[in-house]
Amino acid sequence: MKHRVNSINKVGLVNSDGHVIGLDLGATAVRAAALAPGLHEGRPSVSVHGLGAVPLPPGSVTCGAVTNPGAVTAAIRQLWATAKLKDTKVVLGIASQQVVVRDLTMPDMPAEQIRAALPFQARDVIALPLEQALIDFCPLGPAGPNGTGIPGLLIAMPRKPVITAVEAVEKAGLQVARVDLAAFAALRSTAGDPGAVEMVVDIGAQLSTVVIHRAGAPKVVRIIAQGSDAVTEGLADRGSMPVEEAEAAKRTIGVGDASTGDSSIARIVRDLVRPLMSEVRGSAQFYNSTNADAPIGRIALTGGGAAMPGLANSLAEQHGVPASVVTPMQHIRNRFFGQGGDAEGDENAATAVSIGLAMGAAA
Numbered sequence: 459m460k461h462r463v464n465s466i467n468k469v470g471l472v473n474s475d476g477h478v479i480g481l482d483l484g485a486t487a488v489r490a491a492a493l494a495p496g497l498h499e500g501r502p503s504v505s506v507h508g509l510g511a512v513p514l515p516p517g518s519v520t521c522g523a524v525t526n527p528g529a530v531t532a533a534i535r536q537l538w539a540t541a542k543l544k545d546t547k548v549v550l551g552i553a554s555q556q557v558v559v560r561d562l563t564m565p566d567m568p569a570e571q572i573r574a575a576l577p578f579q580a581r582d583v584i585a586l587p588l589e590q591a592l593i594d595f596c597p598l599g600p601a602g603p604n605g606t607g608i609p610g611l612l613i614a615m616p617r618k619p620v621i622t623a624v625e626a627v628e629k630a631g632l633q634v635a636r637v638d639l640a641a642f643a644a645l646r647s648t649a650g651d652p653g654a655v656e657m658v659v660d661i662g663a664q665l666s667t668v669v670i671h672r673a674g675a676p677k678v679v680r681i682i683a684q685g686s687d688a689v690t691e692g693l694a695d696r697g698s699m700p701v702e703e704a705e706a707a708k709r710t711i712g713v714g715d716a717s718t719g720d721s722s723i724a725r726i727v728r729d730l731v732r733p734l735m736s737e738v739r740g741s742a743q744f745y746n747s748t749n750a751d752a753p754i755g756r757i758a759l760t761g762g763g764a765a766m767p768g769l770a771n772s773l774a775e776q777h778g779v780p781a782s783v784v785t786p787m788q789h790i791r792n793r794f795f796g797q798g799g800d801a802e803g804d805e806n807a808a809t810a811v812s813i814g815l816a817m818g819a820a821a
């Protein structure tokens with residue numbers, strides 16, 4: 459499946475065996491996905507050739523930033539050994555609350571000229587001094603008629619955390635062929651019916667992302683420095699229980715649903731997820747207020763925190779549209795490539811981000 463968030467220059471991204479590797483550095487684990495482009499019944503498709511995850515010690519990646527590079531490098535080395543990955547070129551996912559994504563229409567001119575003109579466009583939009591920022595333009599379609607220019611997105615992020623992440627990966631003997639926004643990667647691997655306007659919500663341990671897209675073209679991108687770990691910590695605190703018990707209660711009871719019913723734990727969890735839910739609602743309202751002709755039609759949830767019982771139902775009720783947890787493997791042809799091995803383990807190792815990073819270059 460090909461989404462329009464696909465401005466990646468494929469040259470140099472594909473390893474000599476034809477695989478593209480997506481690498482996601484999350485707060486809880488490093489995860490890699492090896493995909494290969496192919497044809498299925500005459501249409502382009504991608505197949506999976508390797509997946510793996512290695513847990514990270516707490517404090518190694520904090521709100522998307524690599525805060526203990528040594529631990530991250532060691533985990534990546536271990537990941538390559540355990541998942542038996544041979545390739546060295548990777549597409550690295552970047553997630554940070556400081557990423558800025560804005561609508562931008564550029565004059566219809568060659569890519570090189572667009573790149574040269576970007577700093578002037580970015581100056582008014584981002585708070586950072588330009589020499590401390592990385593800026594990119596992601597076109598969302600061809601130039602409009604009568605010189606209306608190329609519609610797209612301006613993406614800006616602080617340079618330093620990206621360099622720290624790249625260095626941690628390179629110290630593990632790998633080469634970063636490209637960095638890509640984790641939020642775009644999550645969109646690529648989870649987006650459903652291309653005719654619908656959909657809100658993709660990735661709920662991680664410390665960071666959550668919201669991407670509202672129309673037929674694969676992102677309209678709103680928000681990165682929120684809140685995740686599911688805060689629910690565990692809050693529940694341990696308010697429910698006076700050990701963290702392990704709070705984590706287990708969060709996973710079995712969650713915000714409460716028809717099967718788990720209501721309880722004091724469900725009430726506390728509901729209270730604790732409220733700030734994140736209101737950020738998500740704010741993004742939806744922002745989009746719907748300016749796109750009354752094409753309101754959000756469904757919500758797709760991904761990330762570890764999305765599995766909380768009752769959460770999808772509660773979002774569906776709040777937003778008045780269907781909401782469900784989606785598998786990042788849904789667009790992969792040989793989803794159960796490890797069958798005979800550990801199919802469920804393979805699926806669990808896959809994150810929407812690692813799969814989507816590789817898809818961006820492989821599709």
Ligand SMILES: Nc1ncnc2c1ncn2[C@@H]1O[C@H](COP(=O)(O)OP(=O)(O)OP(=O)(O)O)[C@@H](O)[C@H]1O
Nearest residue numbers: 484485486662663664665686687761762763765766
């Ligand atoms: N079954 C489950 N039910 C509820 N929460 C869960 C479940 N499984 C994992 N989680 C929670 O999901 C979070 C981890 O999600 P994920 O693996 O997507 O994060 P990450 O990518 O490592 O971190 P981040 O994206 O924030 O850097 C943890 O807070 C964990 O408690």
Ligand SMILES: [Mg+2]
Nearest residue numbers: 484485662663
């Ligand atoms: Mg994550």
